Amino acid sequence: MRHYSAKHIVRCLAVCCFLSLLFQINPQANAQTIEVTPPPPPPPVTQPEQAQPNVPQVGTIQWGSTSIIASEKRLSVWLQVKFLGNTTLNSFSYRTIEGSAGAGTDFTARDITVSVPANQGYTYIQIPLINSALVESKETFVVQLYGLTGFTLQGSANATVDIYERLYAMPQVRGVSARCDTAEDQNDNPLTAGFLGGALNNGSVCSSNFLNEVQGDSDYYRIYVDGSPVYEYLFNITMTNTTNPAAHNMDIFLYELVNGNYQTITNSLQPGQEPDTIAVSLKQGTTYFLRVLWGSSSASSAKPSYNIYTSISSPLNP
The missing domain is CATH 2.60.40.2030 (CalX-beta domain)
Structure with a gap:
């Protein structure tokens, strides 16, 4: 067996201490290098968008x-x-x-x-x-x-x-009949009302009634004007009460169709049983509604009935 002297032992201990100290100072000296990817930069700071005022459309x-x-x-x-x-x-x-x-x-x-x-x-x-x-x-x-x-x-x-001064046409009212071109009770609704005929025949009559109806109801008739413009002529509408006994008051109203809506042209509100009459110039190529209103009633149990007379006249020669 080989014997080491104390001098050799001290030298070995010194070398070991130096190496231990070296590894403590640089622990990665004998380790693998690990690459670390840096984090992405923060997004740029932007100012919040300001609310834009509502710009009105012209x-x-x-x-x-x-x-x-x-x-x-x-x-x-x-x-x-x-x-x-x-x-x-x-x-x-x-x-x-x-x-x-x-x-x-x-x-x-x-x-x-x-x-x-x-x-x-x-x-x-x-x-x-x-x-x-x-x-x-x-x-x-x-x-x-x-x-x-x-x-x-x-x-x-x-x-x-x-x-x-006066308008419009010598009225030619659309309708195949000299009477009411609609049947009771279709004339109870303006959507199903037929045309009022007879303007081509002076003095023609439309006869109707308020059977199966109650006070406050109305009957409706369409009027459509054809023909060429001839001024100074009037379209006359007269409604007479034919109820026996005559114990009801009825009134008539005339409306003109304007852009899909009906506007009141004129009306006759004669009291009691007096005949109601409208005399008006009508526009060529225009649709009208005639409305007969059952306005009031007395003791009579009979439903009201009526006649409508249509005629054409000149104000210079009525």
């Missing part, structure tokens, strides 16, 4: 028609104004401009501003007409759009109104 405005025919005897004329893309509260103005028709003698002057609610598609403006005692030919004035707020104009700003 709508368009235009006349429903730029050529209007009116009857002096109607006492007013209605003009349609159309809107497209109208999404906010807007406005427009209109004014009348004299032509051969004069303000104060043939029509009432107008200079008016109109507010238009959002999403409204159209409106009507009314110009009063003056019914003079003079016998006059056609007279004309203009209604002008201006002062638009939130609208751009499409088409002409001017609409021309032609006023005639």
Whole structure:
């Protein structure tokens, strides 16, 4: 056995201590290198988007028609104004401009501003007409759009109104019968009402009644005017009570179809059993409704019945 001296042992211990100290100072000196991927950079800081104000859309405005025919005897004329893309509260103005028709003698002057609610598609403006005692030919004035707020104009700003003393046509009423072109009780509903015939035959009669109905009900008849324009003629409608005994009051109303809606033209509200009569000029190519209203009743148990007489006359030769 080999013997080591104390000197050798001390030297070995010193080397071991040096190596141990070296590994403590750099523990990775004898380890594998591990690559660590750095984390991604944070996203850039952006300012929050500011709320954009609602920018109103500009709508368009235009006349429903730029050529209007009116009857002096109607006492007013209605003009349609159309809107497209109208999404906010807007406005427009209109004014009348004299032509051969004069303000104060043939029509009432107008200079008016109109507010238009959002999403409204159209409106009507009314110009009063003056019914003079003079016998006059056609007279004309203009209604002008201006002062638009939130609208751009499409088409002409001017609409021309032609006023005639009387309108419109020698009535030719559609209907295959000299009587009521509908059967009771189909005339109880305006949707199923037939045409009132007989205007081609002066003095023809439509006879009907309120059987199976109650007080407050109405009968309806359509009227459609064909023919060429012939002025100075009136369409006459007379309703007489034929109930025996005559113990009911009935009244008649005439409506005109305008843009899908019926507007009241005139009516006759004679009291008691007196005949009710309407004399009116009718428009060519226009549909009307005649309504007979069972207004009131007395002690009679009989349901009311009536006749409708239609005729054509000239105001110069009634």
